[in-house]
Each structure stands twice: as C-alpha cells, then as structure tokens.
Amino acid sequence: MSPRAGTAGPHTLAFVESPVQLLNVLEWAHAHALGTRQAPGAGPASEPGAPSGLAASYGVRPSPGASGTGLSLVVLSPNDPMTRGQLRRMAELARDEGHEVRWEEARGGTAAPFRTVGGLAPLLRAARRVVLGDPFSRYVQLLLTITRAPDVVVVDDGTATMEFVSQLARGERLVRWHRKGGRPGPRDLLFAPVSAKARRRLTPTAGRSVEVFSSMPIDETPDGVTVTANDFAWTRARFGPPRITKGADLVGTSLVETGVVDGGRYLEAVRSLAKAHGATRYFAHRRESSDKLHTLAAETGLEIVRPDLPLELIARRGPIGRTILSFPSTVVHTLPLALAGTDVRVAVCDIDPSWLTETASPRAQGFLSGVTGTARDVHRLSSVAPV
Known part of the structure; x- marks a missing residue:
C-alpha cells in the first residue's frame, strides 16, 4: 500500500487507531476547510473487503465540495474485530470526503511494526503537518520521533485528551489516567527515551506549532499551545x-x-x-x-x-x-x-x-x-x- 506514484508525500499526514480518533480528524479537517475531490484513477489504498457506498446506505448528506489541500490519513489498525469494523466504515466516510486513506496492518505479527514504521518514514519526513489522535500510544510516539513537521495537531481521543494537556502543561511524563500511580514496568523503562522525545515533539518551540482540537474542557493550557474547540459541525452537517x-x-x-x-x-x-x-x-x-x-x-x-x-x-x-x-x-x-x-x-x-x-x-x-x-x-x- 504505497503512496501514489509521483508524489513527494502529503502536506498533512494523520494517524488514527480508533474510530473516534478518525471521526475527530474529519471534524478537524472540516473546521479547517481541508478536503479535495479525488482525481480519476487516483483512488487511495484500502483494506481488502472494505465496504463501498457506505455514505448512501447511512443516509449521509453529501459534502458541498470542500476545497483546499486534502490530507493523507493512515489507519494503524488494531486487532480487535469490533474496532476494525468501525474503522472500516469510518475510513469509507473519509474517502467520501475526498481524503486519501491508507490502511496499515500495524499489529499483524512480530514484523508488522518494523514494516509499518519503515514504510511510513518517507511520508513522515516529507509531511509539513502531522495530526494524531492518541499521544499516549507507543506506536504514535515512535512515529513522532521520525517526523520534523513544523505543525503538530492532537485531536480528541476522548477524556484522555484532558489528561494529556494537563501532563504536558506540568512537564510530566505521558501516562494514561487509569494507569497513573503505579510504578513503571520494564517495558515503560525501556521505552522511556522514545516517550521523552515524543513529548518534546509535542511541545511548542520557535520552529514548531502545536494545536489541540478538542471538545473536552481544558483548564491548563501549555504555553504556546493553540486550543481549538470541536463543536461537531461535520457530524451535524452530514447526519x-x-x-x-x-x-x-x-x-x-x-x-x-x-x-x-x-x-x-x-x-x-x-x-x-x-x-x-x-x-x-x-x-x-x-x-x-x-x-x-x-x-x-x-x-x-x-x-x-x-x-x-x-x-x-x-x-x-x-x-x-x-x-x-x-x-x-x-x-x-x-x-x-x-x-x-x-x-x-x-x-x-x-x-x-x-x-x-x-x-x-x-x-x-x-x-x-x-x-x-x-x-x-x-x-x-x-x-x-x-x-
């Protein structure tokens, strides 16, 4: 599932691991007027067996035709069947919006992470903006160490976003709220250098902007971070x-x-x-x-x-x-x-x-x-x- 031939890589590259993250990427893209109609013969790669015509079957109102630069959306597929099913359907809706979708079997065996990271590295290095849904994900943290994108966006991954912003503001290590309080395990200690580097990538600097796109209440805003409200305008416009x-x-x-x-x-x-x-x-x-x-x-x-x-x-x-x-x-x-x-x-x-x-x-x-x-x-x- 390689990127389209002849392209230098996407301007905006998004990574999602759950249906809610993908929904919130679509909300973010709608809020920023990102979207494009696909050129003939330039259809994105998809998972085998992905449904077609989904938007029509769900009674989704068509897009009025967004203009501007689209995004390349990478699905880091989990193994859970229910999550995969929802992701397939959300990916189809993303294609209907004109976004390119790339499905990665990111957890399909021992070699899958190495194959996935290796295949995405050129896109990561070329992207000017990276959008992600779960800053606590080790997979995403590893990918963040590769990119040099000057713009980083974090979209909602539910209530975890509240904890992420608070931890970033206080300069703490990134730990999911339901795990906080326990001692780091051997895997945590082994991954700590990668996690620390990823946290630095999520910290605004003179050459890097960071946006958090969220419907959650955010009380502690880290210095330099732009918080944009997600009001689910795309959802209300389409459903x-x-x-x-x-x-x-x-x-x-x-x-x-x-x-x-x-x-x-x-x-x-x-x-x-x-x-x-x-x-x-x-x-x-x-x-x-x-x-x-x-x-x-x-x-x-x-x-x-x-x-x-x-x-x-x-x-x-x-x-x-x-x-x-x-x-x-x-x-x-x-x-x-x-x-x-x-x-x-x-x-x-x-x-x-x-x-x-x-x-x-x-x-x-x-x-x-x-x-x-x-x-x-x-x-x-x-x-x-x-x-």
Missing part, C-alpha cells in the same frame, strides 16, 4: 436530525475492562439505572467483552446494541431515546454537541467510590468526578443504589 423515541437509551463503558470498576458492581448499577429510567437499549462500548454483555442482557433484559459507527454518529442518525443515560465518559461531553438543536437529554450517573476495584489508580475517582463535573448541558444523576 440527522434524528428521529427521537419516547424511551431512554443507556451507554456502556469499558471501565470494567480497564480494571477501574468491579464487574459485579457495574452490573448492579446498570440494572438499577435501567429500571429507574425505563431504559430498553444498551449501546455497548467497542471494548466491552462479549461475556459481560451476555450477562448484562440476561440479568437486565436490555437489548444490547453493538454500534457500527461512533455513538455520536449513531445518535445523530437516530432513532435515539429522548434520554441518553451514561456513566462518566467522553460521550457526556460530545453527545450534547452532536445533538445540539434536538430535544434529546443526556444524563450522567456518577461512579460510587465503592464500585472501584482494589487495583484502580488512586486518581480514578477524582478523574471520573472531573469528567462528570465539567460536562456542559447534561443532567447529573447521583450514583444509583442496587435494586
């Missing part, structure tokens, strides 16, 4: 407005899978929340395990929905409940923006401290409370009691 049902929908979370919340406590909370608000559907997070979802369905009677696109697009397309119930997560910040102008109410339920596991990071409760407390245009629920 909906949705048909709204009378009931309530519940949004799942991967806090159990990341070891933050006890599985039994989570099941009790979902059961109580669904009963109290009359929820009938449970929109699963792409990282939730099949066994956990099977138990939830059996114990609560909820219909489990595995979204094939990020929830912001699913909700905007509809049908969606008049009330959306969520635990602290990215969607309590993004859904009110994506659903602006509708009558949908987003309600967030706090995480009770008793739900946390013994191995949860010492910062977990404070971070999750901050996610809830800083959300705008949401109704805040107290933590629910078991039924």
Whole structure:
C-alpha cells in the first residue's frame, strides 16, 4: 500500500487507531476547510473487503465540495474485530470526503511494526503537518520521533485528551489516567527515551506549532499551545436530525475492562439505572467483552446494541431515546454537541467510590468526578443504589 506514484508525500499526514480518533480528524479537517475531490484513477489504498457506498446506505448528506489541500490519513489498525469494523466504515466516510486513506496492518505479527514504521518514514519526513489522535500510544510516539513537521495537531481521543494537556502543561511524563500511580514496568523503562522525545515533539518551540482540537474542557493550557474547540459541525452537517423515541437509551463503558470498576458492581448499577429510567437499549462500548454483555442482557433484559459507527454518529442518525443515560465518559461531553438543536437529554450517573476495584489508580475517582463535573448541558444523576 504505497503512496501514489509521483508524489513527494502529503502536506498533512494523520494517524488514527480508533474510530473516534478518525471521526475527530474529519471534524478537524472540516473546521479547517481541508478536503479535495479525488482525481480519476487516483483512488487511495484500502483494506481488502472494505465496504463501498457506505455514505448512501447511512443516509449521509453529501459534502458541498470542500476545497483546499486534502490530507493523507493512515489507519494503524488494531486487532480487535469490533474496532476494525468501525474503522472500516469510518475510513469509507473519509474517502467520501475526498481524503486519501491508507490502511496499515500495524499489529499483524512480530514484523508488522518494523514494516509499518519503515514504510511510513518517507511520508513522515516529507509531511509539513502531522495530526494524531492518541499521544499516549507507543506506536504514535515512535512515529513522532521520525517526523520534523513544523505543525503538530492532537485531536480528541476522548477524556484522555484532558489528561494529556494537563501532563504536558506540568512537564510530566505521558501516562494514561487509569494507569497513573503505579510504578513503571520494564517495558515503560525501556521505552522511556522514545516517550521523552515524543513529548518534546509535542511541545511548542520557535520552529514548531502545536494545536489541540478538542471538545473536552481544558483548564491548563501549555504555553504556546493553540486550543481549538470541536463543536461537531461535520457530524451535524452530514447526519440527522434524528428521529427521537419516547424511551431512554443507556451507554456502556469499558471501565470494567480497564480494571477501574468491579464487574459485579457495574452490573448492579446498570440494572438499577435501567429500571429507574425505563431504559430498553444498551449501546455497548467497542471494548466491552462479549461475556459481560451476555450477562448484562440476561440479568437486565436490555437489548444490547453493538454500534457500527461512533455513538455520536449513531445518535445523530437516530432513532435515539429522548434520554441518553451514561456513566462518566467522553460521550457526556460530545453527545450534547452532536445533538445540539434536538430535544434529546443526556444524563450522567456518577461512579460510587465503592464500585472501584482494589487495583484502580488512586486518581480514578477524582478523574471520573472531573469528567462528570465539567460536562456542559447534561443532567447529573447521583450514583444509583442496587435494586
């Protein structure tokens, strides 16, 4: 999957590893009027079996024809089937916007990282701007050490963006919030020089600008970093407005899978929340395990929905409940923006401290409370009691 013959490399090169990151790259490109119609015979490389005509099947309104320099978008594909499926669909939407998409089997065996990094190195050296969605990713940090791009952009990867900006402002090493508090492991120590170099690449200098494109509340802005608000204008322009049902929908979370919340406590909370608000559907997070979802369905009677696109697009397309119930997560910040102008109410339920596991990071409760407390245009629920 080499770049098109005869090109010196893209002006803007974006790296994504999740569907939400790809969505936010599209939002960033829309906000900066980046987009181009593809020339005949210059179609981008794609993963074998990728769907076609997706935009039409989802009822997406066509682009009015953005002009300017497009971007080359590199998907560093994970192995998780659900994530891969959503990424394939998002990649098709990106192509419909006129962006070039390059699919990399970045984790397909021991040699895959070396092959991927080697193949991307010429593009990285040629790019004038690099856009990335997860500054905590070791893969992305390694790629950052290769580029000399004078412009670096970080788009939202959910609530992790809040922690990234705070750590950058305080000059701390980059550590995901749910891992913070533990001692660095052998792999962390081995990778530390690469991580430190990547952090320097993410720090503005006289010859390098850094932009953070985010819908998250950012209190500590590092010196020299430009923060641009993501208001989900692309999503609202292309999808909906949705048909709204009378009931309530519940949004799942991967806090159990990341070891933050006890599985039994989570099941009790979902059961109580669904009963109290009359929820009938449970929109699963792409990282939730099949066994956990099977138990939830059996114990609560909820219909489990595995979204094939990020929830912001699913909700905007509809049908969606008049009330959306969520635990602290990215969607309590993004859904009110994506659903602006509708009558949908987003309600967030706090995480009770008793739900946390013994191995949860010492910062977990404070971070999750901050996610809830800083959300705008949401109704805040107290933590629910078991039924």
